[in-house]
Amino acid sequence: MFKPLPFYIGLRYTRAKRRSHFISFISLTSMLGVSLGVAALITVLSVMNGFEKELRTRILGMVSHVIVTGPDGTLGNWQALKAQLEKDSRLVGIAPFVEGQGMLTHRSQVRGTLVRGILPQQEDQVADIRSKMVVGSLDVLHPGSFQIVLGMDLARALGVFVGDKITLVTPHATTTPAGVIPRLKRLTVAGVFQVGMYEYDSALAVMNLEDAALLFRIPGKISGLRLKLDNLFKAPYVARELRETLPGSYRTADWTYQHANFFRALKTEKTVMFVILFLIVAVAAFNIVSTLVMVVTDKQADIAILRTLGATPASIMGIFMVQGTAIGFIGTLLGMIGGIALAFNVETVVPQIEALFGVQFLPADVYYISDLPSELSWHDVITVCSTAFLLCVLVTLYPAWRAARTQPAEALRYE
Template sequence: MFKPLPLYIGLRYTRAKRRNYFISFISLTSMLGVALGVAALITVLSVMNGFEKELRTRILGMVAHVIVTGPDGTLEHWQALKTQLEENAKIAGIAPFIEGQGMATHRNQVQGTLVRGILPQQEDQVLDIHGKMVAGSLDALRPGSFQIVLGMDLARTLGVFIGDKITLVTPHATTTPAGIIPRLKRVTVAGVFQVGMYEYDSALAIMNLEDAAVLFRIPGKVSGLRLKLDDLFSAPRLARELRETLPGNYRTADWTYQHANFFRALKTEKTVMFVILFLIVAVAAFNIVSTLVMVVTDKQADIAILRTLGATPASIMGIFMVQGTVIGFIGTILGMIGGITLAFNVETVVPQIEALFGVQFLPADVYYISELPSELNWDDVITICSTAFLLCLLVTLYPAWQAARTHPAEALRYE
């Protein structure tokens, strides 16, 4: 079977038992270093993808994919607009809402809140608040009942539970003979929910849509319509289409715009972690340079003999590039297998490590996400492995080029 000379000799050198075991040791450490770096990169990026997915799921549990509202922040005759939007095949659910700022007080406790008015029977079309209830029920939010559901941290701060009454203070002032006083309304706590995101659990209060309209003095109006899409990643495009095609002056916002800074920060952090961890691969790859330099020095006589037999400088260069490439290839493959295996089993491995050493990496009373989620992205795997292998290939060029420059007469002078 035909084998190119550089490939044949390069593989012979790789398989041969070297006289200098120190070179073999450096080759092994270089290979293991590449494998460790690739495995660490795949595992860490998979965990970061898992965190991003978990956070996105929790955020979208309380935020619609697209919001449609009027130029002044309210919508009148929203039922007609809702009927029109229901004809769009890309929209899976629609629900009206009212939002306003306020303060919740109970005894000596005061906490700023975001008051949201909803229709409980339509809310499931857009958000899964029913599934996040830890006490009480959204069905208690009947029109005229002035009952309210609080985030768990907000309820804990105020020191209230189901059946307790709190006072809502809104920025809409009331003029009386005694002067201008804030608008106050006593409401009854009907339930507690927990999303797992501090900004919602500590500040969000939910009540019936009609009660919220009375509280904020916008009878017959809503703040807007929340839309749920079949494909959440098409939200920016659909928001732009609705803004351009809907008759009238409407404003739209999608979930990527509402939390742009947050997701941009996650992307930046992921990029920085990739660069930092890739330095492990870089260090291991540059160990290949040391290995090949010592191999070239050790094989000076062999190189000279090959040159005198007619081997070209390109052939000599190819021989030593094969050695470095084999080290990088095996290291990359081992790292890929280890990284994929660990990424698929990190949710099992971490609890075992915690149980073994008696520690807890993410205590539930401190972190909202107390488990390490993992989501393997095959594009990340391809990028990591191809980049690592390419780097290993590039670092072989210098020592291989040095071998190709060897002069036979100089190398054989003292042989």
């Protein structure tokens, strides 16, 4: 089988010989370094993707994909708008809501809260509060019952349980002959939910839509409609299109806008982690430079003989580029296989390590996410492997260029 001369000789140089064990050892460590770097990058990025997916799922369990509201923050005759939106095939769920700020008091405890009025059956179409209930049920939130469901941390801070009475203070004051007094309402705790996000567990309270509308003085109206899409990543486009096409004046907002800073921070953290871990690959790749420099020094006589036999400087350069590229390719391939295998089995391997050493990396009483989720992205795999391999190829240029400049007469003078 025909093999180009640089390719054939370069592959032969990658095999160990008796007098070059040290060089072979350096080559092996360089290959293992590239493998470990690539595997670590793929695994860490997969774990970060898993955390991002878990956080996004928990956040979007409480926040709708798109919100439609009026210019003054309320919607009247919302049933007609809801019927019109239901014709859009991209929407898989629509639910009305009333939202406002307030304070909850119980005995000496006072906590600020975001009160959300919902229709339990319709809310199931856009959120999964029902599945997050720890005690109680959303079905008891009937009109006129003035019952309320609290987040776990909020209930704990107020020191209340199901059946306890709490007082809601709304910002809509009432003017009386005695002066301006705050608007108060006695409510009954009907349940407790736990989403796993401190932002919601410590500050969100849910009650019936009509009761909330009365308390916030918008009877017959709502704050807006919450929409759930078949593809959450189309939310910015759908929000903009609805704002432009719906008859009348409406305001829209999507989940990427509401939590832009949070997801931007996650993306920045992932980028920084990629750069930091890629330094492992860079160190291993630069070990290839030292390997090839030693090989070039060791093969001075061979290079000189090849030059006298008619080999061109480009051919000599190609020999050592093939050797360095082979080290990089094998290291990247092994790292890719190891990284993919580890990324798919993180949730199995980590508990075994915890059991073996008697430690717990993410205690459930400290962290909301006590497991290491993993979400392998083939885009990340391709990016990591192609970047690592390209770096390994680039670092071969200098040693190969030095080999091409070898003068046969100087190299054979003392042979």
